[in-house]
Amino acid sequence: MRGEPGIGAAIAAEDSPLALLRCLHEGRVLWVNTAATRLLGVSVGDDLAGGADGADAELLRSFLQSLRGPGSRRVELESVGAGPLELLGSLGADGLVTVAAYGLAAFRDELAQARRAARTDGLTGLGNRLGFTDAVDAARGRDEPGVVGIIDLDRFKVVNDSHSHAVGDQVLQRISDVLLAHADERDVVARFGGDEFGLCFLGSEAFGRAQRFSSAVAADLATGVDLPQGLRLRVTASFGLADLRPGADLATAMHEADVAMYRAKHDRDDSTTVHSADHEQLERAGRTIEQLRQRADVDTRTGLARDHVFERDLPLAVGDARAEGRPVSVLLADLDHFHDFNARYLYESGHLALRSVAAAMSEAVRDGDRCYRYGGEELSVILPDTDEEAAIDVADRIRAAVVALAIPHEGRHTGLLTVSVGVCTAAPGEVVDPSRLVNGANLAVLVAKDSGRDATRSAPPSAEVPAPRARV
Numbered sequence: 001m002r003g004e005p006g007i008g009a010a011i012a013a014e015d016s017p018l019a020l021l022r023c024l025h026e027g028r029v030l031w032v033n034t035a036a037t038r039l040l041g042v043s044v045g046d047d048l049a050g051g052a053d054g055a056d057a058e059l060l061r062s063f064l065q066s067l068r069g070p071g072s073r074r075v076e077l078e079s080v081g082a083g084p085l086e087l088l089g090s091l092g093a094d095g096l097v098t099v100a101a102y103g104l105a106a107f108r109d110e111l112a113q114a115r116r117a118a119r120t121d122g123l124t125g126l127g128n129r130l131g132f133t134d135a136v137d138a139a140r141g142r143d144e145p146g147v148v149g150i151i152d153l154d155r156f157k158v159v160n161d162s163h164s165h166a167v168g169d170q171v172l173q174r175i176s177d178v179l180l181a182h183a184d185e186r187d188v189v190a191r192f193g194g195d196e197f198g199l200c201f202l203g204s205e206a207f208g209r210a211q212r213f214s215s216a217v218a219a220d221l222a223t224g225v226d227l228p229q230g231l232r233l234r235v236t237a238s239f240g241l242a243d244l245r246p247g248a249d250l251a252t253a254m255h256e257a258d259v260a261m262y263r264a265k266h267d268r269d270d271s272t273t274v275h276s277a278d279h280e281q282l283e284r285a286g287r288t289i290e291q292l293r294q295r296a297d298v299d300t301r302t303g304l305a306r307d308h309v310f311e312r313d314l315p316l317a318v319g320d321a322r323a324e325g326r327p328v329s330v331l332l333a334d335l336d337h338f339h340d341f342n343a344r345y346l347y348e349s350g351h352l353a354l355r356s357v358a359a360a361m362s363e364a365v366r367d368g369d370r371c372y373r374y375g376g377e378e379l380s381v382i383l384p385d386t387d388e389e390a391a392i393d394v395a396d397r398i399r400a401a402v403v404a405l406a407i408p409h410e411g412r413h414t415g416l417l418t419v420s421v422g423v424c425t426a427a428p429g430e431v432v433d434p435s436r437l438v439n440g441a442n443l444a445v446l447v448a449k450d451s452g453r454d455a456t457r458s459a460p461p462s463a464e465v466p467a468p469r470a471r472v
Contacts, residue, residue: 019038019100021033021042021099023048026064027047027050028046029047031044060075068091074086084105086104114431123191124191126179128190128191128315136250139186144203144246145204146200146243148242148244150240152261157375161375170228172191172195176191179199179217182216184201187202193311198254210241239260240258240263243256302355302379306372310382318437321426322430325428327385328384329388329424330423330438331398333420333422334421335417336418336453337409344411360402360405361402364397366394369382381394386425399421422440437461439462442466444457
C-alpha cells in the first residue's frame with residue numbers, strides 16, 4: 001500500500017485487480033493502488049483531474065465536488081489515463097472520496113462484438129434479419145428509390161433429408177458465395193434463416209439490377225452447387241421482388257416481396273416474380289399467402305411446426321435470450337429403434353405412433369415452449385428462459401410421457417416405444433451461434449443412444465457437426 005494508511009485491507013490490497021484511489025474533493029490523490037496507477041497514470045500527491053483534457057477535466061472536477069452526500073455516482077470519461085473509463089465514486093465516513101475506475105475499451109469491444117454477432121448469421125457470415133434492416137437503413141437515402149427481394153430455396157428439406165444437415169449447411173454456404181459474387185458493393189445480401197435470403201438494391205437503376213441479379217443467380221444455381229465431398233447438387237429458388245419507394249416503410253416492402261415470392265412458388269419453382277399489385281390486390285393476396293404459409297409451416301403427419309420454422313425461430317430465440325441476459329435451451333428427441341418399429345408394424349402404424357409421440361411431447365412441455373418435427377423420427381423443442389437443469393427436467397417429462405403412451409415395440413427390451421433426448425443450453429449472456437446449440441443437442445442424442453436409449457443427456461454448444469450415422 002502507498003500513501004495514506006488505515007484503508008481496509010479488503011479494498012486497499014496492493015495487488016487488487018480493481019483500480020482504487022482515495023482523494024480530496026478538489027482532486028488531490030492521498031492513496032492509490034497499483035491497478036489505479038497503471039490505469040489512470042496517477043500517484044500520491046497528483047491532481048486526479050490533471051491528466052484529463054478540456055471538457056473531461058471539468059466533468060471530473062464537477063463529479064468529485066458532487067460526492068458530498070450519501071450514495072454513489074458514476075461518470076464516463078474519454079481522456080483520462082489509458083483510454084475511456086467509467087468512474088464510480090462515494091464519500092467515506094472520514095470525509096474523503098473513494099473512487100473505483102473501470103476501463104471501458106475492452107467492454108466496448110466486447111459490446112461491439114456482441115452487437116455484430118447478434119446481427120450476423122453464424123453459418124454464412126452474411127447479415128441476419130436484424131443485420132439486414134440495420135444495413136438497409138444505414139445505406140438508404142431519404143429520397144432514394146430501391147428494390148427489395150426475398151429468395152427461398154425450393155424443396156430444400158430434401159437436401160437435408162437425403163444428404164444430412166451438414167451437407168445442407170455446406171450448400172447454404174455455397175449459395176451465399178453465389179449471391180455475394182453477383183452483388184455490387186452497395187447491395188445488401190442477408191440470410192433470414194433456414195433457406196431464405198433477403199436482398200436490397202438501391203439507386204435509380206435498382207430495378208434493372210435486381211432483375212439481372214435474379215436471372216444470374218438462378219442460372220448459376222441451375223448449373224449445380226459443388227461441395228467438398230465431390231457432390232454437385234442442382235438447386236432451384238423462387239424470387240420475389242418489390243419496390244422500396246422513397247420514404248416507404250422497409251417492413252411493408254419486404255411483405256410485398258414475400259407475397260411475390262410465394263406467388264413464384266405457386267406458379268412454378270425456379271422463377272422470379274416482380275410485385276406490382278395495388279393495395280387492394282395486395283391485401284387479398286396477403287390473406288391467401290398467409291394461409292399458404294400457415295399450411296406450409298405445419299407438418300401434416302404430426303401437427304407440429306416443420307423444420308424450416310425451427311430454423312427460423314431458433315435465431316430469434318437465441319437473440320432474445322442474449323439481449324435479455326437469459327438462458328435458452330434446445331431439445332432434440334429421437335425415437336428409439338424406429339426403423340425396426342416401421343418394419344415390424346408397417347409404416348401406417350409408424351405414422352400413428354409418431355403423431356401420438358408428438359402430441360405427448362406437446363402436452364409435456366410448458367406454455368411458451370414450442371415443439372417441431374425436426375425430420376424423420378426426430379422432434380425438437382425450443383425452451384426460452386430455461387437453464388440446463390430445467391431443460392433436463394422437461395426432457396425427462398417428455399420421455400415419461402412417451403412411455404406412458406404404452407405403444408408396444410417388441411424390438412425394445414422394455415417392450416415399449418421410447419425416445420432418447422439431447423439437451424443443449426446457452427447460458428445467460430453467452431454469445432453462441434444457433435447452429436452450435438443444434439450440434440450440441442445432436443451430440444447429446446448420440447450419447448443418449450450409446451448409453452442404452454430411453455435416456456436424457458446434455459452437451460455444451462459445439463462447433464463440431466456430428467458425422468452422419470444411423471440412429472436406431
